[in-house]
Amino acid sequence: MTLDTLIPSRHKLSTKIVGALVGFLALALCAIGVTLYLSWQLEGSAAAINDTGSLRMSSYRLAILLSQTGEGDAANDAPRQASAGQQMAQIDATLAQLRLGDPQRPLFLPPTGAILGEFERINTDWQRELRPAARALAAGQGVGDGALQRYLARTDRFAGRVNALVQLIERDSETRTFWLRASQLALLALALVGTVSLIYLMFSLIIEPVTRLHEGLHRMKDKDFEVRLAVDSVDEFGQLAQGFNQMADRLQALYGNLADLVQTKTAALEHQNRELALLYDSAAFLQRPQPVEPLCQGFLQRISDYFHADGGSVRVLDTGRDNLHMVVHHGLSPRLVEREHCMKVGDCLCGEAVQKKVTVIHDLRKLDKGYELECHREGFATVSVFHIYAHQQHLGFFNLHFRSARVLDAREQGLLETLGQLLGTAIENLRLGAREREMAVSEERNLVAQGLHDSIAQGLNFLNLQVQMLEQSVGDGKLGDVEEIVPALRAGVQESYEDVRELLHNFRSRLVEGNLVGALETAVDKFRRQTGIAAELVADVDGAPFPREQQLQLLFIVQEALSNVRKHAGASRVLVRLEDKHDFLLSIEDNGVGFDPALVEGRGDSHVGIHIMRERAQRIEATLAVTSSPGAGSTIALTLPQERRRAA
CATH class of the missing domain: 3.30.565.10 (Histidine kinase-like ATPase, C-terminal domain)
Known part of the structure; x- marks a missing residue:
């Protein structure tokens, strides 16, 4: 079982803990429910004993009232008859309440056959014998022929049955009290057993696995990578123990190969540092203000030294004529430079790479016509082509030539493509700088042209008219007009001179x-x-x-x-x-x-x-x-x- 294996629900630690707690809760609720039910029944039985006992007092009080009826004057018999009626109504109400019960008080008779049977006999005696006889006596019927003595005898029997019913209810209450105490003791025992069981469950399910895990971690902290935990369950702790064992296996393997790993990581870090140093040095060099030839020459020298290339070149694309002009080169023979100082897009392998705009690394030994290429005749085995871009604009490409076969991995290709973008940005900045200087010169010329504003032009126009007038006056021999024109000419020349001086002064400010x-x-x-x-x-x-x-x-x-x-x-x-x-x-x-x-x-x-x-x-x-x-x-x-x- 691996760490990502799903645990069945019945084996999960949460299921076990929740199941145990729910079970103990159900038992506790049952015991508490039984206790509450028995307490409720005992309260109802106690109220039934009180109301049943009141039947005896009410029956004797009724008998006393009936025995006093007819012995005095008629004025006193009426209140006694009314009191007798109230007593009979009270007995009726008490019997009805005992028969129906009252859950809110609570009040009810225990539901046993003996108690219910005895209550029915008491109710029958009252309804069939005592109540009719009491009503007749209260009405003054049959008093003289021994009806009162018979009623009193029946009252004694009625009270005896009521007393018997009270005793039955008391014995039933004693039984229920016993069961109530037994349920309370059971609830106490359940609490003790539940506490002990939960403690055992927590120890077996949580504390013991955590203790084993802590001991294993402590031993691993002391570099004891041989430690393993027993996987004796399929719950979360079982998966945790298995994960600990896998971690221990991994750490043991890593610790055993730590020296090789450190050496590998150190070499990778040194390689990354060399890449960063090349990027930083190239970026700093390309930012210097310099002509395009020294710029490309320094760039080519840096990447050739880094990749140990035997030759290389940088070519710039002339999009108007589809020409690729070689700007700088390194390690190439004069014959190769002469033949390829300018090539068309699509010619040779490099021209095809420019046409397709893809990075290409050619192994000339594996090409079908590699022996016909000038690079192969020069003794190069591998030629790479990387493009120069600036703002998504293709500016050219640069080559790296190797006399022995060379394979450039993806990281080296990414580095060279990044360097090509840096070179493209630098070349584009040179072009933008040249255009900016051209614009500055054009704007300055425009300012000079605007500086020769209307006053100078008008002054020269005025001088031209005065010269024409002077020429005509001299030709006509009008010396008076000449004397007037010469001062005007002198003033116009002076004003134009001052305008020119002011204009020059403003430009020099x-x-x-x-x-x-x-x-x-x-x-x-x-x-x-x-x-x-x-x-x-x-x-x-x-x-x-x-x-x-x-x-x-x-x-x-x-x-x-x-x-x-x-x-x-x-x-x-x-x-x-x-x-x-x-x-x-x-x-x-x-x-x-x-x-x-x-x-x-x-x-x-x-x-x-x-x-x-x-x-x-x-x-x-x-x-x-x-x-x-x-x-x-x-x-x-x-x-x-x-x-x-x-x-x-």
Whole structure:
């Protein structure tokens, strides 16, 4: 029988214990029931003795009342007759109650033949003899002819029978009292026997098996693996003893082979540590910023050293042309590299593996046409192909070449597939980095193009018109017009020069240690000195810091707004307000001539200044609002709510 064998219900320990307890409970309930029944009957017999005895007193009292009737005046006979009637009714009620019984009091006659027969005779005497005679005497009939003496004699006989019935009931009560005491003694004996039996049952079923198990565990603790427990039952303890014996057998076998097991586990642990070291070293190496060739070369060198490969290569897939380009190689001859530096998907064994996108380990000796392959001619016996993936995208594969036959188990294949994913992630990161740099260059060029905004273009257009007018005036010999045009040209050139200098200055602006308020103070102070316009910065900074790139965008927005004020507003006062709490608020207000925002919006990209500020605000996920009207100044407000703010 094994540990998982089901135990029959009749052999279960719970069944035995519950059965014994239920049996003893049934016996106890029977004994208690008998005791309660006998006590109840004794209480009923005692009440019957009292009521039966009252019949004697009632019969004698009735006789006395009947003997006094007719001896006095008629006025006193009426109450006596009424009392006699009450006594007769009481005797009738007592006999009826004895015959019917009353379980609630309790009251009833013992159900024996002698008692019931005697009661029927008493009831018959009363109904047929005493009661009619008493009624006649109470009515005053037959008093003078010896009826009273006959009634008194019958009353004596009636009382004698009642006394005999009382004695029968008393003897029956004595018998029942004996049985009551006997049942109580039996209940006491049952309690003693039950207690002893339960103690024996607990010892035999629970305590003794537990003691044997404890002794066995103590001996096993002392490295006595020869200990075995006797299986002498089929209950839970029997299964537990069998399980203990199986455990002892296992421990004895393990302890005997402990040295070999420790050596095996140690070797497995060392192998796992080497795998983890390779994964950690490869992951750390692939995270370094470096070109793709050194990246793949270092990766290939690490896995070749770990798996003791005689050669290997890393190839990248060109999905547009279905070409597999060899990036780096190791241990391959120049002839093999020259022939396979670029192969098509589906060519040779490696190309077929790429086409099917499955990991392949080729034993070239077992292939039908293995002798025709370049790898086999180079002396390699085993070639493995593992794919390079990044985000479910197939990027290429890498090879490991072995000159002797090599079998890679499932764990080694899983390790190489994981390394292929790490390499794929690193290559994809290089590609993403290159694309990000391209996007940064493109955005910077876009900023430069946007920086050449409308004022420079308009200035050059103005200069072009003035040059044409100058050329025409010189040709016509109008020196007066020339004298007017030359100062305008000089002023236009100077204004364009200042615009270009301001644009270059804005592109060269940098934050000192990410201090946005300090950079804004520098920009406002420079604006004040260069233009002579009263400019003020009010900053209330209590929020989380912004990333450096976002702070630069905010600085550029302020510089662009101040440049617009200088060139277009004609203002005498400028206020830059910064509220950095939960939400970020930045505003630039001036008291200049103002403008109509609807007209500016209708011009579209021709008014590049506001367009540039809007684009910069969108890059930091903020909103830019322009409020102005002719003659009432302008306000540019930038808002960044807390839920869209990104803390540094």
